[in-house]
Amino acid sequence: MNDTSGHPTPVAACPKTMAYGPCGGVRPDGGCEVDPAFPCPFVTSPLxxxxxxxxxxxxxxxxxxxxxxxxxxxxxxxxxxxAVTATLRGSCDAVLVGDHGGARNDFPPSHMALLLRDAGVGAWVTLSCRDRNRVALAAELAALADVGVVGVHCVTGDWQGLAGASGERKVFDLECLYLIDQARSAGLLVSVAGTPAAPPVELRPRRLAEKVAAGAQVCFVNHCGGPGPVRRYIEAAHEAGAAVPFIACVAVTGDRGSLTSLARLPGIVLDQAAEREAQSDASGTVDVAVAAAARMLDVEGVAGVNLSGAASSASYGASAAIMAAVGARLLGRSVA
Ligand code: SF4
Structure with a gap:
């Protein structure tokens, strides 16, 4: 069934009230990201x-x-x-700003973009539909365009569990595809997430193609087990009509804490290299991450890598130092 604008009606049983699901948080057994006992209805429905x-x-x-x-x-x-940007400056082409909810709720994305512009670091800013209605999202997009960002990463957003505990009402007014459309209309370079490892795996390349139809220009490929699965996903995405550059996630996880934090994110499968990194010292971590990134950059269709993870759980400074060393090695630069 469609609404009066021609879009399909949202699925009321979906906690995010999505019309164009599934989100990337579907569990390995097809259960909903929010309620494991509830089967995600999009898994068994036509895309x-x-x-x-x-x-x-x-x-x-x-x-x-x-x-x-x-x-x-x-x-x-x-x-x-x-402090962190002073360490990272010159070691990457842009930083990817997360849009965390819950306990890690940060400044608004447009304010982060402004701070990064002032710091002289290119900002690729995640904008999530979580906890913002369409009016707030439009304001953020206008502000990001005004500040001037490298790109905006449009996501529906994962579920953050503060509802009830803090009394706020959960908001998923829009979802990813509508946000992509609006971001393109705002003149921004638009990226989206590809989640090859999340069920329904066979539909994920076509799901990306629908995001591209809505206006996505770049795909960040989430962790799905290493270069082999990334290559198969890109090939299938091309066949589905999603001819965009791909930026593949590479885990930088220098200790058990950073590995655990990354591994608990929904819809991902880590490369085995991440396990080796977690048992290394800082210099071993850099070597493992550089090697993993180089393997990823050899995959046809991979235009870049996203150094993903906290690198170190010791401190933000230690994390930034490892990230800077990995990025600089990949770009053939030295970092001050
Ligand atoms: S897994 Fe995502 S798309 Fe599926 S029902 Fe849950 S919130 Fe909705």
Whole structure:
């Protein structure tokens, strides 16, 4: 059934009230990210095609960065951001700013973009539909365009469990495909997440193609087990019509804490290299991550890598130092 604008009606039983599911949080057995006992209804349904305006081709407005590094800073701390960016500057083409909810709720994405612009670091900013209605999302997009970011990473957002505990009402007014459409209309370079390892695995390449139809220009390939699964996903995505540059996630997990934090994210499967890194010292961590990234960059269709994870759970400074060393090695640069 469709609504009056031609879009399919949201699935009321989905906690995120998605119309174009499934989200990337489906559990390995097909259970819902939010309630494991509830089977995600999108897993057994035909994939819904994007019913809005379809964008011709994937016009990428800027050269795709080779190295995009996850930004790990103390939430809502300008001082922490300044210290970390001083370490990362020059070691990557952009930093990927997460949009965390719950206990790690940070400054708004547009404010992070402003701080990063002032710090002289390219910002690729995640904007999640979680906890923002369409009015708030439109304001964030306008602000990101005004500040000038490398790209905006449009996601529906994972479920964060503070509802009830803190009394706030959960909001999933829009979902990823609508946000992509609006971000393109705002003139931004738009990336999305590909989640090859999340059920229904066979539908994930087509799900990406629908995001591309809505306007996505770059795909960040989430952790799915290493270069082999990434290559198979890209081939299937091309067959489905998603001809975009791919930036593949590479885990940088220098200790057990950073490995555990990354592994608990929904819908991902880590490369075995991440396990080796977690048992290394800092220099071994850098070597393992550089080697894993180099293998990923050899995969046809992979235009860049996203250095993903906290690198070290010791401190934000230790994490940034490892990330900077990995990025600099990959770019053939020295970092001050
Ligand atoms: S897994 Fe995601 S898409 Fe599926 S029902 Fe749960 S929240 Fe909705």
């Amino acid at each position: 819904r095609s994007w019913a809005g305006a379809r964008r011709p081709g994937p016009p990428v407005a800027a050269a795709t960065p080779t190295v995009v590094t996850d930004l790990h800073v103390q939430p809502r701390s300008t001082g922490s951001l300044q």
